[in-house]
Amino acid sequence: MNIAIVGATGYGGVELLRLLNQHYKVENITLYSSSQEGTAMHELYPHLASFPTYQLEAVTPEKMGEAHDVIFLSTPPGVSAELTVKLLNKRAKVIDLSGDLRLENQSVYETWYKRTAAPDALRQQAVYGLTEWNALSIQSANVVANPGCYPTASLLGLLPLANEGILDGASVIIDAKTGTTGAGRSPSAVTHFSETNENLKAYGVNTHKHLPEMEEHLHKLGGADQKLTFTPHLAPMARGIMATMYVQPSQELNRKDIDELYQAAYQNEPFVHVHQDGRVPSTKETYASNMCMIGTALDERTGRLTVVSVIDNLVKGAAGQAIQNMNVMFGFSQNTGIQQAPVFP
Amino acid sequence: MNIAIVGATGYGGVELLRLLNQHYKVENITLYSSSQEGTAMHELYPHLASFPTYQLEAVTPEKMGEAHDVIFLSTPPGVSAELTVKLLNKRAKVIDLSGDLRLENQSVYETWYKRTAAPDALRQQAVYGLTEWNALSIQSANVVANPGCYPTASLLGLLPLANEGILDGASVIIDAKTGTTGAGRSPSAVTHFSETNENLKAYGVNTHKHLPEMEEHLHKLGGADQKLTFTPHLAPMARGIMATMYVQPSQELNRKDIDELYQAAYQNEPFVHVHQDGRVPSTKETYASNMCMIGTALDERTGRLTVVSVIDNLVKGAAGQAIQNMNVMFGFSQNTGIQQAPVFP
Amino acid sequence: MNIAIVGATGYGGVELLRLLNQHYKVENITLYSSSQEGTAMHELYPHLASFPTYQLEAVTPEKMGEAHDVIFLSTPPGVSAELTVKLLNKRAKVIDLSGDLRLENQSVYETWYKRTAAPDALRQQAVYGLTEWNALSIQSANVVANPGCYPTASLLGLLPLANEGILDGASVIIDAKTGTTGAGRSPSAVTHFSETNENLKAYGVNTHKHLPEMEEHLHKLGGADQKLTFTPHLAPMARGIMATMYVQPSQELNRKDIDELYQAAYQNEPFVHVHQDGRVPSTKETYASNMCMIGTALDERTGRLTVVSVIDNLVKGAAGQAIQNMNVMFGFSQNTGIQQAPVFP
Amino acid sequence: MNIAIVGATGYGGVELLRLLNQHYKVENITLYSSSQEGTAMHELYPHLASFPTYQLEAVTPEKMGEAHDVIFLSTPPGVSAELTVKLLNKRAKVIDLSGDLRLENQSVYETWYKRTAAPDALRQQAVYGLTEWNALSIQSANVVANPGCYPTASLLGLLPLANEGILDGASVIIDAKTGTTGAGRSPSAVTHFSETNENLKAYGVNTHKHLPEMEEHLHKLGGADQKLTFTPHLAPMARGIMATMYVQPSQELNRKDIDELYQAAYQNEPFVHVHQDGRVPSTKETYASNMCMIGTALDERTGRLTVVSVIDNLVKGAAGQAIQNMNVMFGFSQNTGIQQAPVFP
Structure with a gap:
């Protein structure tokens, strides 16, 4: 190549x-x-x-x-x-x-x-390159639009629900947190160490460009028609994205069904892992790797489901997924060249 | 004294x-x-x-x-x-x-x-010591139960809405992020620097002890009867709490009304400041000070209101508010001894 | 005023x-x-x-x-x-x-x-404003040149030795580490969070502008004629300076003499504290305060003395010392307005 | 294997x-x-x-x-x-x-x-496993003592000088800074995030166990008989070691000779890189990789040479060098399995 x-x-x-x-x-x-x-x-x-x-x-x-x-x-x-x-x-x-x-x-x-x-x-x-949900189209694509970092984390967490109809009529809120590398290499006030360390900022509330991307592909890949609420936050770290997502479904859910539908969605996917038993992931579990880790918590008091999805924004949220897509486009095994374990700690 | x-x-x-x-x-x-x-x-x-x-x-x-x-x-x-x-x-x-x-x-x-x-x-x-909303009772109290750090940030953000009936029939979700000092001085795996730096963790999803505290006092001080969804997160910083709160009201809101009701609630309070024009605060704006800073964003697409409230967990979320309560109990000016500006940067 | x-x-x-x-x-x-x-x-x-x-x-x-x-x-x-x-x-x-x-x-x-x-x-x-060593001149000054951050930490650590003649014929090396606020508010590559967090950089080796300042005032205030070696480093923190200084004296020293000479130098100074028993300070002991903390370690194997001196670069290294000088110039008590304890943690 | x-x-x-x-x-x-x-x-x-x-x-x-x-x-x-x-x-x-x-x-x-x-x-x-300087013995060893993290960074910086006799009669001081992973996984006060972030600590001044290790192998591998002064510091980062070393040679040095002797020492070594032109490295240049990066600065005013050497303490300072030694012991190419580029940023 x-x-x-x-x-x-x-x-x-x-x-x-x-x-x-x-x-x-x-x-x-x-x-x-x-x-x-x-x-x-x-x-x-x-x-x-x-x-x-x-x-x-x-x-x-x-x-x-x-x-x-x-x-x-x-x-x-x-x-x-x-x-x-x-x-x-x-x-x-x-x-x-x-x-x-x-x-x-x-x-x-x-x-x-x-x-x-x-x-x-x-x-x-252009074919949308969320590999796990669009591999067939990617295989024959000449142009792939590689997903944004927030949409990657969020869609991987929501699509299993969307595809079971659980998001129909539901309310969905995405509270996401990113490290600073998402803002690129140009120095700016927002990523100035003196004001970024020991600080947590919300920004672009409901105005971030990744919002329509999530809505469009939640619809195309999951059949869900959703107006999302989306708050990105900047956390004092260089790498990592966490999307904490709140779903108020119109029907009642149970723990076992949820575990099963996530397992069904991802059991054959090398780069998505779903924690069981209500355990939720932390961003460092994916540091410098192409993994997405997902965990869910069902609140019996409110009927709401909380989904936590984490990635490294520069790998699965950018370069890693791009290579994963290249692998699919050229018929290589999906994990060729990107199977490294996360750097921990 | x-x-x-x-x-x-x-x-x-x-x-x-x-x-x-x-x-x-x-x-x-x-x-x-x-x-x-x-x-x-x-x-x-x-x-x-x-x-x-x-x-x-x-x-x-x-x-x-x-x-x-x-x-x-x-x-x-x-x-x-x-x-x-x-x-x-x-x-x-x-x-x-x-x-x-x-x-x-x-x-x-x-x-x-x-x-x-x-x-x-x-x-x-015991009188609940959320000073801004309970000063009259605190004045004559012999025993004050000083609020938790998450409840302080969250209730100060939600009570102006509750008191206008906006939370009636609404759905309320609290996505909160804290620095590590909230976990105290005893070393533990959760606050071990090597695994905490460059990391963001969710924990105690819907099981944190501050959840019933928020529900009880949202009811007592704001008349709202709410089952909350609450996800605390640990951010890689020592101080600071941000509560990002999502309210889906049963009625339609407008920007001006919201600004006015927050202004009305806090214009005479020395320790709560409300940003205007959709600007939202970052935690460092309150570092080492007794301030609570609040900002709101109304999403016209969904009708949802996002409220961001930040404090220093050790000051307004603990020691500072305790002294503020002492001041009230002894008839001193509320800001005696705790009027210092935040340490920035 | x-x-x-x-x-x-x-x-x-x-x-x-x-x-x-x-x-x-x-x-x-x-x-x-x-x-x-x-x-x-x-x-x-x-x-x-x-x-x-x-x-x-x-x-x-x-x-x-x-x-x-x-x-x-x-x-x-x-x-x-x-x-x-x-x-x-x-x-x-x-x-x-x-x-x-x-x-x-x-x-x-x-x-x-x-x-x-x-x-x-x-x-x-212009009178050099290292308050502890120049108060008499500052008292009657109309123009004070407030010391740099590195010189403040370094000179406070070295002057007690210089004044006893211990630096005569000695070799002195200063290895200093600063937080990022020393670089000011303008964003730049050097203080870009993504590349500053989890990173430690040496810079300006032997070319930093604070080097001649240290040499000049070590001479003027301490009578020592020294060519210093000076390496500043940028540490991933916003505030704080540590100067680790290595003195190879021409004569033999003993622990007790050193303790006594530092005590003699600073026992009446409100803003310099000397740790005893070989304990050395960490930068956070001075966070957001006007304190300078000093500790020394004598190595019997080599006869070398290691002096560790820490300050908050924005307070004792800039604004705090400036106010301390104002207090001296106007006859106020030195610690008026700047006696706050460090913010810890 | x-x-x-x-x-x-x-x-x-x-x-x-x-x-x-x-x-x-x-x-x-x-x-x-x-x-x-x-x-x-x-x-x-x-x-x-x-x-x-x-x-x-x-x-x-x-x-x-x-x-x-x-x-x-x-x-x-x-x-x-x-x-x-x-x-x-x-x-x-x-x-x-x-x-x-x-x-x-x-x-x-x-x-x-x-x-x-x-x-x-x-x-x-047991054969001391500083690969670049002891490969021949390692090749036939049955037991390798893998070097400590501080000695690895320090010895790689000093041995080229030692082998040219430049350390004879010289004074050598090592001011080293480490990330927290060097302290291991057991939580302790020293690595408690709340007190480690925004903090820089010196510790174990002249008493650290790596000091005799450096002296012994500087002698064995470089023929230098030195009593070292050594101050380790804990920096607020998880990974990385920087050794800033101060050499006061008994003879006069020049820039060109120094560059040449470092080039000669390491030009065929895959894991040591020497920056030219007085540029000094920062720790993140080696993050998660087996590289050691070295830079030197010669001060004409004092005749002193400053050597800065950086590694990732968990890779070249531990696991990576151990695998490099395995490669030598079994006749594989030295960089097999450990040739990954640093994770940056």
């Missing part, structure tokens, strides 16, 4: 590089950057100083499309839409880690992203 | 000491400990080495009751119930920071605390 | 505000900013939302010099030199928290700061 | 498990524990829940010695000495991660460890 990473200087790019270096099918990796071409990657990331030198190359869509088997786009909003158009019908398959191609409806995209949407045809061609 | 702190070696005790040393009405502070009598406080807490030496004294209820104007009990479950009985009808007023006296109903207490309740008469005599 | 803080929007400024609000001699505080005039302070710092509103005012040296008793300059390099010239011979005394006036020798300043020095007369007039 | 890990429930054990699972020569891993036999590993470490179940087995030296090719001992002080005696002259080679076998001299051991030393014959047979 001959691989390209575009936008390699961001956290998504450097995480792709870390993981792809462990993938035995990968022969060649080329890094592209529109702002840092000519620079050696280890000048930006000294932790790579002892690894083979990667020189950042200029982005040349025509050439890239023929030179590579897969192109990962880890680019800012708007860029991947533009690039992907030029990459279609070439040798390379495209896996887009940005949000450009995740929403089908143009006006929904433009309302939430506050920018012009990618062309309709492109957005409609 | 002649003050006693019982259980002075815990975090609640040491925080009382820090704050009372700033209180100009306080002439004398005596520290008591049943396990460390004879030890000098600064041997346990070297940061006090340059301050006047406090020798920990043995707990002698008879004598203490006459020697002090106020006795703060910062003791483990069960201890303060036993002590308070012996302190009644003496000179000293009692402010209990433990959970022993916060619940009126014996069986509720015993179900959630899994231990024998304090005598009925004692629990009924 | 009528006070001005210039450059009030930085961490030094906001810390001055926090502490001066506790100072009973202070009647009035005016905040000045050259970049944010007209803005209310709490818009930049929401933790101040419940405190009296401070509007940032434009910097007008002529007027300010007459309007205030003290002007604290918490301004970027170069600014205070320029401002102070205009403030001389007015009503106001000036306390400069920047590095502009700390070095007497012009060429030393220009070599290390890589910018033009303040006028000679001004630099020579 | 058939592998045993004894003491598998500690951090060293679980890190061995993580890394060995990536090693393609490893067919079988058995975990032993004397305190938790019968327990499934994922009950203690839920992050392993989705990986193959490892049942902890009782320690049976006779059987183990024949059943395995390598036995890693990740056991408390005293245990491995006792166990290793029973494992000699069996099929298995032993790699001991404890400190029992690292010191040759009995009285030195007993002075610093304050316990009875292992039998002389055993300690003398």
